[in-house]
Amino acid sequence: MxxxxxxxxxxxxxxxxxxxxxxxxxxxxxxxxxxxxxxxxxxSSASTKLIHGGLRYLEHHQFGLVRKALQEREVLLRSAPHIISPLRFVMPHAPELRPVWMIRLGLFLYDHLARRQVLQSAEAIDLTTHICGAVLRPGFQRGFVYSDGWVQDxxxxxxxxxxxxxxxxxxxxxxxxxxxxxxxxxxxxxxxxxxxxxxxxxxxxxxxxxxxxxxxxxxxxxxxxxxxxVRLVKGSHIIVPRLFNHPYAYLFQNPDNRIIFAIPFEDDFTLIGTTDVDFRGDPGKVKIDTAETDYLCRMVNRYFAKEITPADVVATMSGVRPLVKDQATNASAVxxxxxxxxxxxxxxxxxxxxxxxxxxxxxxxxxxxxxxxxxxxxxxxxxxxAPLPGGDIPKADFHAFASGLARQYPWLPAPLLQRYARAYGTRIHVLLDQARSLGDLGECIVPGLYEREARYLVEVEWAQTAEDIVWRRSKLRLHLKPGEETALERWLTAYHAKAKQTPATRRAVQEPAP
CATH class of the missing domain: 3.50.50.60 (FAD/NAD(P)-binding domain)
Structure with missing residues (x-):
């Protein structure tokens, strides 16, 4: 042999x-x-889902890292405009934490450490009139807006x-x-x-x-x-029902010198994170603990008028960051x-x-x-x-691309079309090859997931389990009712049983004519 x-x-x-x-x-x-x-x-699936330079790293004088990350932010925004998109962040000013001059200086550096072509520059805003101020506690009058990128990690x-x-x-x-x-x-x-x-x-x-x-x-x-x-540091996030109805995200400063993000997530939710906790267990079995959940709720409640409690949490994410071991005593400073x-x-x-x-x-x-x-x-x-698969969108203009898809596939419900466009970019034409109606997509296995997509994820993208499909390849799990996921598990069991009887190699992707 x-x-x-x-x-x-x-x-x-x-x-x-x-x-x-x-x-x-x-x-x-x-x-x-x-x-x-x-x-x-x-x-890699438990990040805060940001393509960013790391604004807070400037305080630790990590200018080289920030510059390198900002340069890469521009590259990635061009290479995958379907799964990576610009996002504007609002930072309410808390005078007791950092003076205005320090924030202005930090944002100036953030805008100018690397060449910026895609994203808007930072600016000061009046929270008493800006849409982002409406959901904040009384007292927050000044704020700052800056740009970074969002990614389906x-x-x-x-x-x-x-x-x-x-x-x-x-x-x-x-x-x-x-x-x-x-x-x-x-x-x-x-x-x-x-x-x-x-x-x-x-x-x-x-x-x-x-x-x-x-x-x-x-x-x-x-x-x-x-x-x-490496120093293993656990970072955890909580997901709660949507806390605001606008496209901005928030960066909140906190008394422990850490920051917390509150980010629009999957239309109906808000993603809140992250923590920094030294970790000594099995990285494959990491999960959020009660103290982390309480901490995240407490920190965002300093800012939002509508408070949240652990009872509002609908899902969590935890991952272990393998950070280079250095002399930092605080995990967030590593x-x-x-x-x-x-x-x-x-x-x-x-x-x-x-x-x-x-x-x-x-x-x-x-x-x-x-x-x-x-x-x-x-x-x-x-x-x-070089664009990533699906990222060869003309001029990296996702919105123009999505508008064209709506004309090309008028039979697709708008939310499903938007999800397909975001997940697959130009590879949507592979997924929908020869389809002319919803019926051509096969059985609706669980709400939002048709047999055509499930087969694609298994045959092309290495998915094997329900977890792979409704959590990592998508976030459909957030939209499912209790018990609905079992239908996908049954479908996968039948699919794998049939595959064992008729073994086949992994299907190669062929680009059909759009």
Whole structure:
């Protein structure tokens, strides 16, 4: 039996792993990505869903990180205008926390540290007349508005993996790396497959993009002693029924020097977060605790006239951030920058410590720049100007694109069309290929999910479970009534049973004529 030999094995299917697989495959390397669970199953689907420079990092003098992130913000807004969109943030002024001059200076720097073409500049507003002031407690008279980006974080991961696959990479989900050792000029790697079997593969180089598991993978599997380490910090969010009826988000300053975001979410909800709590448990079993919920409610209640309680929470999200361990005593002050560690005691190994979702593309580029020449690959960078799947929208004008779709698919209900457009961009034409009516989309499995989309998510986007579909690939779970999700579980059980009887390879995406 011939050896399965790859140029590069990427361990970890979060945003960094998927981004690296995409970049490397696009430079002609043969790539295998292994993820022990679903794509974006952990940290990368539990972010605050912002593509941002990190306004608060300016207070910690992390100007280089902010500038790098602001530069990437512009790149990403152009590369995926369907899943990434501009968002305006309102910061009510609390005089006891920060003086006006400090906020003005911070926003000036935020606007000018990097070239800005897509987003509006910051400005001062009068909250007594501005629409955003109506839901605030009396007393907030001055405020500031600035711009950042909003992202469907889990879909960002999936689209990077999809682009990698379409450029030749092999993506294996629910596949764990259980053993690895250097053997002559390559890594000898044992995988545990979804059916609990072991499979042997070889790779000329390895990328450790395991996020919160980066150190554990180094010590227990790769048997390498790292020079760096990560500090695990839990970030949690709560989701409550919509607290305001306008398109702005809020940034709230708080007495502990932290900030809290309140962001419009899935039309009917508000996303509130995040916390920063040191974490020492299993990153795969992280969840919000009572103290975090109470903290988030208490902090936003300092600003909103209508108070919320833990009883109002309809869903939560928690993830573990693998931050580079530094000298900061406060978890919120730990740097969000990243460090790359190269081990060349044999076939190369690159491990990633830290990072944030906004800088994933730059990180991926630097990783491939680092390991590529060691694999005799010297191809140039390419991702800065390449749209992600579905992101090739003319002039990156999503609203014009969506208007055109409404004319092309008049039979689609407006909310469903909008969701498809946001989730799939120009790939909506793949999803709706030859469909002329709702009936052509097949069975409505649960409200808002038709069989056509469910099959696409399984066959093209690696979805396997109801959780994958109604939480990571979409947020339909928020709109379902108790018990409705079981219909999707039954459909998936029948689908997988049929697939076992008639095995088929993963369907390749073919672009039909729009």
């Amino acid at each position: 011939d050896k399965l030999i790859y140029d590069l094995l990427v361990i970890g299917g979060g945003i960094n792993g998927a981004g690296i697989a995409r970049d490397a495959a696009g430079r002609g390397l043969s790539v295998l990505l292994c993820e022990q669970d679903d794509l974006a199953a952990h940290t 889990a879909r960002l991961v999936v689209l990077n993996a999809l682009d990698a696959a379409e450029r030749g990479a092999t993506i294996l989900t629910r596949t764990a790396v259980v053993a690895a050792a250097r053997e002559n000029c390559s890594w000898r790697v044992t995988l545990r497959t979804p059916d609990n079997q072991h499979q042997l593969v070889f790779a000329r180089g390895v990328i450790n993009a395991a996020g919160p598991w980066v150190n554990r993978l180094l010590g227990d599997v790769l048997e390498v002693t790292p020079r760096h380490s 740097t969000r920058d990243y460090t790359l560690e190269l081990d060349e005691k044999g076939p190369p190994l690159v491990s990633i410590f830290g990072g944030k979702i906004t800088t994933y593309r730059k990180l991926s580029e630097q990783v491939v720049d680092l390991i590529g020449p060691r694999l005799d690959n010297h191809r140039p960078t390419w991702t800065a100007s």
